[in-house]
Amino acid sequence: MRKITYKEALREALREEMRRDPTVFLLGEDIGRYWGGAFKVTKGLVEEFGDERVRDTPISESAIIGAAVGAAITGTRPVAEIMFGDLTALAMDQIANQAAKIHYMFGGQVKVPLVIRTPFGAGVNIAAHHSQSLEAWFMHVPGLYVAVPSTPYDAKGLLKTAIRGSNPVFFCEHKLLYPMEGAVPEDEYTVPFGVADVKRKGSDVTIVATLYMVHEALSVAKGLEAEGISVEVVDPRTLAPLDKHTIISSVKKTGRLVVVSEDCKTAGVSAEIAATVAEEAIDYLDAPIKRVAEPDTPIPFSPPLEQYVIPNEKSIIKAVREIA
Amino acid sequence: MYKKMFEIRRFEEKVFELYAQNLVPGTIHLYAGEEAIAVGVCSNLRKDDYITSTHRGHGHCIAKGAELKRIMAEILGKKTGYCKGKGGSMHIADFNVGMLGATAVVGAGLPIAVGAGLSIKLRGTDNVVACFFGDGASNQGTFHEAINMAAIWKLPVIFVCENNVYAMGTRQSTVMLVENIADRAIAYGIPGVAVDGNNVLTVYEAAQKAVERARTGQGPTLIECKTYRHKGHSRIDPAKYRPKEEVEEWLRKDPIKRFKEKLLQPNTLLETEIRQIEKEVLTKIEEAVKFAIESPHPFAEEALEDVYA
Numbered sequence: 024m025r026k027i028t029y030k031e032a033l034r035e036a037l038r039e040e041m042r043r044d045p046t047v048f049l050l051g052e053d054i055g056r057y058w059g060g061a062f063k064v065t066k067g068l069v070e071e072f073g074d075e076r077v078r079d080t081p082i083s084e085s086a087i088i089g090a091a092v093g094a095a096i097t098g099t100r101p102v103a104e105i106m107f108g109d110l111t112a113l114a115m116d117q118i119a120n121q122a123a124k125i126h127y128m129f130g131g132q133v134k135v136p137l138v139i140r141t142p143f144g145a146g147v148n149i150a151a152h153h154s155q156s157l158e159a160w161f162m163h164v165p166g167l168y169v170a171v172p173s174t175p176y177d178a179k180g181l182l183k184t185a186i187r188g189s190n191p192v193f194f195c196e197h198k199l200l201y202p203m204e205g206a207v208p209e210d211e212y213t214v215p216f217g218v219a220d221v222k223r224k225g226s227d228v229t230i231v232a233t234l235y236m237v238h239e240a241l242s243v244a245k246g247l248e249a250e251g252i253s254v255e256v257v258d259p260r261t262l263a264p265l266d267k268h269t270i271i272s273s274v275k276k277t278g279r280l281v282v283v284s285e286d287c288k289t290a291g292v293s294a295e296i297a298a299t300v301a302e303e304a305i306d307y308l309d310a311p312i313k314r315v316a317e318p319d320t321p322i323p324f325s326p327p328l329e330q331y332v333i334p335n336e337k338s339i340i341k342a343v344r345e346i347a
Numbered sequence: 348m349y350k351k352m353f354e355i356r357r358f359e360e361k362v363f364e365l366y367a368q369n370l371v372p373g374t375i376h377l378y379a380g381e382e383a384i385a386v387g388v389c390s391n392l393r394k395d396d397y398i399t400s401t402h403r404g405h406g407h408c409i410a411k412g413a414e415l416k417r418i419m420a421e422i423l424g425k426k427t428g429y430c431k432g433k434g435g436s437m438h439i440a441d442f443n444v445g446m447l448g449a450t451a452v453v454g455a456g457l458p459i460a461v462g463a464g465l466s467i468k469l470r471g472t473d474n475v476v477a478c479f480f481g482d483g484a485s486n487q488g489t490f491h492e493a494i495n496m497a498a499i500w501k502l503p504v505i506f507v508c509e510n511n512v513y514a515m516g517t518r519q520s521t522v523m524l525v526e527n528i529a530d531r532a533i534a535y536g537i538p539g540v541a542v543d544g545n546n547v548l549t550v551y552e553a554a555q556k557a558v559e560r561a562r563t564g565q566g567p568t569l570i571e572c573k574t575y576r577h578k579g580h581s582r583i584d585p586a587k588y589r590p591k592e593e594v595e596e597w598l599r600k601d602p603i604k605r606f607k608e609k610l611l612q613p614n615t616l617l618e619t620e621i622r623q624i625e626k627e628v629l630t631k632i633e634e635a636v637k638f639a640i641e642s643p644h645p646f647a648e649e650a651l652e653d654v655y656a
Contacts, residue, residue, distance in 0.1 A: 046469075046470070048469060080496065081492070081495060081496060081499070083492035083493075083496060085458060085488060085489050085492055086461060086489065086492035086493050086495075086496045088458070089455070089457070089458020089459050089461065089462060089489065089492075089493065090458050090459075090461045090465050090493075090496060091462060092458070092459050092462055093399075093447070093459035093460060093462020093463040093466065094462040094463070094465050094466040094469070096448075096459075096462075096463070097447070097462070097463045098466055098470060099466045117455065117458060120450075120452050120455065121452070121455055121459060126653060126654075126655070126656050127654050128430060128433055128438045128448075129429070129430050129442075130428070130429065130431035130432075131431070131652070131653040132430070132440055132442045133440070133442050133447075133448075134656040135656070166654055166655065168655075189655075189656035190655050190656050
């Protein structure tokens with residue numbers, strides 16, 4: 024199968040969906056003519072679809088998302104880009120109070136087919152305002168779906184599902200994944216929401232990981248195999264809806280769970296997954312659940328400081344060894 | 348227009364009455380005193396045009412053509428309400444008449460109206476959007492972001508500021524140094540006009556121009572309508588911050604009273620015709636109240652429905 028990057032996979036999804044459905048359009052800061060997006064995801068699309076459908080906006084995050092909401096409830100399918108995940112804070116009312124609640128609050132009268140794409144993740148030395156992983160904020164808002172693709176295949180398939188859906192989707196990308204290559208079929212496919220993917224089969228320990236941490240977990244699994252520890256890596260792919268079934272089935276098999284997530288530990292993604300397993304499958308656990316996440320600090324700038332707070336193979340191995 | 352204005356006034360009085368009888372859960376923000384704005388603007392709109400609304404939104408719904416009985420049922424938290432009891436007084440929507448919903452976050456409706464305008468432009472139709480908000484909302488960042496965005500893209504949006512002098516208890520003059528909010532339009536390169544919001548004909552004319560401008564692709568307009576709410580901010584507010592003389596002066600400028608006087612001038616309507624209109628309205632409101640009171644509450648488990656489409 025051909026290999027393309029995560030970034031190209033996202034771009035393919037956008038291009039194919041825009042060709043398929045004339046009501047799909049993109050809006051965001053510098054996504055069009057001059058930049059093609061800060062991370063170049065939308066590069067080249069303006070040439071094919073024009074400035075109307077690949078729409079550069081002022082630096083107005085709240086109006087970008089608000090406009091996307093208004094457009095979504097009146098017959099179009101907007102895909103809004105927020106240049107960095109940290110900046111979603113500027114649009115939080117429109118995301119959490121408007122987009123997420125309109126279907127419910129108005130008694131199901133109208134659908135909100137809206138996608139908000141944004142990159143999270145640390146590791147490129149751009150400090151506290153451009154590096155956070157805030158997936159948990161959005162998991163906490165009923166009415167939003169939250170996608171967390173870790174591979175080019177998942178990125179393309181999940182984005183297509185998001186664009187075709189009837190609900191607002193918060194679509195998390197990861198800066199370090201953009202250049203990563205992976206197999207992506209040329210034929211049409213989608214990836215459903217709420218279906219986790221077992222990225223590697225194993226029998227001794229389950230690691231549930233998301234986004235870039237999936238790859239760290241896979242490296243760890245490979246390394247530990249030589250020592251005779253068989254690690255299963257489960258990638259939820261969407262945090263809302265969360266595929267509890269696949270996670271719990273894996274834990275029932277291995278009896279051990281490590282949850283790895285790049286966000287802060289307190290009230291984070293790892294907390295939710297750990298709590299779910301504790302609540303629904305504690306009798307199957309042979310050891311305490313381990314969480315590997317960022318300490319509760321802002322992301323620091325200096326490389327040694329930044330590397331210290333991001334979960335990595337070393338911290339994951341340590342956690343696995345403590346229970347395996 | 349008189350009929351609609353009278354309908355809103357009597358509807359709000361009825362809501363107030365039902366609240367006093369403990370039939371309305373939560374709180375209410377009444378539109379009484381501001382009727383000329385919703386009616387003057389919406390009388391220029393087609394059914395397939397859109398509006399966005401605020402926590403003080405009953406008047407907007409009625410003016411845009413939503414059904415009284417389903418509005419009342421929603422206010423009472425009944426299953427037959429527009430939002431099946433999930434929205435209440437501050438969140439009524441009727442997408443069948445282009446009423447895109449009331450948001451209770453001050454200033455949040457402006458970007459949504461811009462999005463509806465953008466959607467109209469992308470789909471190539473000739474609808475317009477009227478976006479209602481208050482003087483308080485004009486101090487939100489969304490006011491700046493949304494009007495600027497609508498201006499640069501020449502979107503068919505009419506921004507209607509209902510300046511009722513007070514944002515809750517905060518007087519306009521203490522939170523902005525400009526006298527006319529309409530002057531802020533200069534910052535976005537669009538027309539801004541301040542009008543007497545208690546004169547329905549003045550509002551109608553200003554809206555007519557703005558709607559025409561929007562429908563012909565010339566972009567947005569900011570209309571500031573100077574008005575006054577007859578009651579406090581919400582049900583619990585006795586509005587003691589307003590000087591008695593000020594309240595009395597505005598009550599003398601009651602938009603319905605003024606319009607009625609105008610209509611009773613020779614060669615327009617006869618007193619008997621007006622009485623007939625008022626009678627019809629009162630009957631309709633009684634029917635709405637009866638419908639709302641007799642309607643069932645939703646089943647408790649319905650709270651879990653409609654989170655996702």
